[in-house]
Amino acid sequence: MPLTRRQFLKLGAASGTVLALESQGPLVKAFGTHETLYGKPLQKDGADFSGGRLGVKGSERKFVNTTCLQCGVTDGLRVYVEDDRIVKIEGNPKNPNTHGPYHVPICAKGQAGVQQVYDPFRIKEPLLRTNKRGEPGQWRRISWEDAVDEVAKRLTEIRKSGDLGRFCFHQGRNRFAPFTKRFTNAFGTKHYFSHTSICESSLKVGYETSFGQDLDAADAAHSKYMIEWGDNIYEAAYMHNPLIQRVVAGRVDNGAKMVGVDPRLSNTCGAADEWVPVKVGTDAAMILAMCQVIMEEGLADTDFINTWTNYPADQLQAYLKEFTPEWAEDICEIPAKTIRRLAIEFATNQPGYARAYNGLSNHWNGTYNARCLALLNAIVGNIDKKGGFCLMKFTGFGEVKPEPDVDKIVAENFPDAEFPIKEDAEEHYPLAHHGSDHLLPHRLQKLNYQMKVYMLHQFNPCYVNPDRKLWIDTLSQEKYAEFIVDFTPFLSETASLVVDLIIPDVTYLERLQINDMPPVENFPFVHLYQPVVEPVYAGSRSMYDTMLAIAKKVKGIENYFAFDTIEDYCQESTEAVWGPGSWERLKEDGVLIGDKYDPETYKSWDELTKEERDSKRQFDTFKKAIPANKLAEMRTKGFQFPKGDGPIKDEKGKKTKGVIKGGVAYQGFGTGSGIFEIFSKELEEKGFDPMPVYKPSPGLEDMADDELALITGKWNVHTQSRTANCSWLTEIMHYNPVWINTKTAEDLGIEDGDVVELESAYGTNKQICRAHVTEGIHPKAVFLSMSLGHWEYGDVASQGSGVKADDWSKREEGDLWWKKRKWPGDATGKEPNVKNKPIQGWSPNWIQPADDDRTDPIGGEYAWSETPVKVRKSGASAAAVPLGLAAVAAGVSVLAKSKKGKEGKSDG
């Protein structure tokens, strides 16, 4: 007989203190899959029903399977429409990343995607600037055809002149790179810039020079030990939504321990079983010490090291010997005992992994840090193991012939073409294969180079880049950029200040493109974006349609754009690899899994049983022998085979496609040598340390005693810049306080909620913000997120501040209820008048300098988390005002304030 609820309460209820942090005893195992726990599954195969707002209540909603682009993780979406309007976004059960161990969640940002489509501040049609750059733009409308013609005309001119480098393309978020690369390659420009250097370019280079891939696909669900090293997987980081589902499952269902390493108590560290607050920039020391301990204790996987790496285990042990925990303790301020214990725990609780992201790599020594972390995983032998640090598996898409080969096109037709920006980058950053393009304005000024057409793709450089003022100043000048064209659908800061022509794109929910992502299920798949509704504004079009139209009008490159529509391109690209009928299936499901589409046997991810899914996961791939038929295929393609043991290269001799060891051909790693490289010849050749080392950042070493290291990151409901216009997100996180340690704040006389100013050695702008005094940050670090700080992008993003670049006047407020909130310590409830500067939502970019000293010389990443700043209380703090009877009308808030002032400190 089922227990009544009263009996439940008697059995289970404690005294009402919900936050008792006691252990639950043996962890409860999952009782089977979600589907079996109910007589009738509460998921209905992904169907959804109307609430009666636009459609008939209870009627089934129509949906379209597509993909998200609020951030770079691109979860699969199932978007519901009623009456031709997007009403709800859910996850796509057919997407193996999004479809987790329990169900198909998407994060808050994904849910708020509806607001991107119907944002009232979207740009409705192409706009041409009529005023000077450097000031908020004034525009006149032009037709889409005229806009396309204008760009095509300019590009054709450049091509005629032969100086191809004058066309520069800069991508921000791009999930259709094969197409945009086609555009620039066909054109013949090598000036293809990216934003990766303000993301994780050093991590990528560090990983590539270790195991041949730029990122990983850690198998968290089956892990027993997880170290999140500067990897805030609970809030952001690569593969956030797919991976976090598996991290939680691994922790709760599999009993895994999670350690968070970060100078700040991010949500990851806050929820972790242990927080390790390393001193800023010293991670590598601790990693090396852990490696040393593992080796000394005899816990290393010497088998793997000796068989699959290029550095024998005994030599490695000798190399690591000096990196003792005691040595590391002095550097990173973590007790040697803890380092030793964590190392032993990590090694003895395998399978497990140590994963990293920006927190580890956004330093001057970022690449070295990444190589150290790769070594830590290699030493315990968890590479590509189930539950370990796995390689990524891809099937991808195929070529659409003819494929433009930019080197060939330039060499054959434009031998005089110069690419000085690229050459400069390669000269100073020879190993930064993922770019160092945050230094673009520096290079433009140094080389006195004028870009004739500067094309931006989902990028807001004057806002997201460090050295913000330099970006704005440089791009404002025609002598560095003659014509700037942008596809942004929102009036970004860049668009407002420096762009000449805006050809508004649609949002990702109205656009068609194809993409693939690292599979956290270790089984490859591809997916697509497709329009869920017709473009909301007739004047906005998919930027790829626009680019296609431009391409067709630029003389000399049309033959690479013979297809009529983007859909034709996507179809051809898909069916080249997946076979006939695959495009239709891809449009229907939103996803294709595996490596081929066979209409007879194909099953989508949600149609597979648990056993089938388990059987499909791929591990230990580098150890797999290449089958004979595949070898034959490789030889036919012209792949270059070594004499004896060594790497198998592709026909160009560039990429590693396998490795021969002991006469047998294995898949191996994508490194130069085909095996895991602890010792990197590539680094050595360019004058860097070939081994994983700790090298202290000069920027941090020189820090004065009264300075603190400014580190940055994202809030979990925001990305770096594109989500602030979603009011559902901004109402949750709209102000951007600077985090400061309690003791440090006390020494500086700063209290929680105080107005403070941050001053770096760069620029005259002081960053003004509120202080969040917390125990959750290293005493020598302060944190200011980069996720907020718009002064354009609509009223919600700019929070009604209406602040122009140098003009701080306020605009009218919209429904921004949070602006009426009372701050702790602010008696009158009014925002303190700091020369009209709003306190809400400021970003660190005004005070973050960028130059060669603050860029990782190997990987090219900008050292985001290394700006020394002075923090002091701003002179404009509001003094306490005695509460008066005059406050009767506002008395509600007055009484509330005196209560809140006490509450504010103890709450999280």
Place this chain on the structure above:
Amino acid sequence: MAENNSGKQWGMVIDMRRCTGCHACSVACKSENEVPLGDFRTHVRYFERGTYPQVRRVFMPIICNHCDDPPCVRACPTQATYKREDGIVLVNDKTCIGCRACMVACPYGARYLHPRTGTADKCTYCVHKLDEGVAPACVNTCQGHARIFGDLNDPASEVYNLIRNNRVTVLKPDLGTEPQVYYISASIQTTKSEQEAGRGV
């Protein structure tokens, strides 16, 4: 008041070991139910405990508890708010006069006045979806599977088993509202070596 109702009784378990604090639930509900800006039918509270460097952060999702003895239902002068047979507490926005007695009576702050209709509004467990067999929006979008929804009376359901096998608590049990949202509190995993080292909880 539905007492010992042997029929279906919808309820929720919130497993705080799993919550990542991501706010997907807050926003999914907003989107599904067109909740006005500034009001939340469900949201997540953050708590920080400890002193540097032993600091922890806990996330606590909050939602209407669909109590078994709901003070809001008792307070309503027109019976516009009522508890359905299957346990869900709802508001009839055609008969609600907007007196806000229910909001005052609720110990959990679960209700708000809808600015457009002038009537009381609250979590409905997405009843329009539930009646068709689909779980509430917040449950479906939860990254960590921290919100488990189901029939509290069904021994085969996950909620039933979680409540039976874990130590669960409810909010403000001393007020006698009999909330039907059960919390499993967050725990810290310690390894054997830590325990040997005298560390951990």
Place this chain on the structure above:
Amino acid sequence: MPGFNIPLLGDGLKMPWGDIRLIIDFFLGGLGVGAFIIAFVARLIDKERYQGVTKAGAYIAPVAVIIGLLLLMSDAGVPIRFLTTFFRTHAASATSWGTFLQGFLVVFLLIYAWVASRPEGAVSESAELAIGWIALILAALTAPYHGYVMATMTGREFWSNAMVPTLFMTISISTGIAIVTIFSAGEAPEVQVSLGKSLAIILGIQLVVLITQMSLAPTLSAGVKAAASVLINNVWLFWIGILLIGMIAPLIIDITAVRGEAAAATGTLFLVSLLVLVGGFLLRYGIIIAGQSTQLTP
């Protein structure tokens, strides 16, 4: 920390019963019935002597109650639906009782006011007494009524006790006496002094009840403690406005005045009444707001 935790109802940002119109309704409703109570009790004690007082109270009562109810109705989310509470009822809801209680109250107050306005002998004494008694009973039920409704609100622990209805009853009566005193400025000094004496008594009781409530608060429960401290920490509102100006000063001045010369007391009593009115309003305001000022969510 703000921003991490979204402010909600009960966090002090949004109070369901924080609108001034509602607070004025509670104040006027209590003041009205208090005025009637003192008016009719005076009539029962000595019809001749207190004729003026009875008339003053009889006229003030319905005006105050009706204005209060209109304000309350305008504060509802859907004001026109307020009238549906006559046929959509809920026996378990104290709020529901108010419709009928105050509905009948208004009717009988109006009838009595009309009767009081008739010339002597126009209405039979038994009829007048009957109506008056019914109105008195209704008024006596209404005097603590708002406090009672608040006490049924499980979520607001500061209100959920027997003190609040008692306190609100005393405020109803004290403010009722005060307003009647002000409108009886033309009466004989002895009459005014009688009013002053009864005011002193009720004010004394009010003070005892309030002190009991506030001093017990820290030991009752966390919610009560928190709400009470909101009030106690507010020097201007609680210590100066409510206690000093609203209760202690008038009490002392009143006692001093009524012990002295009757003729000399009248001006002072006028001042005392004003202070009591201000204090009564602030006290209602303070209890209502403080009770909703604490965080409901953990």
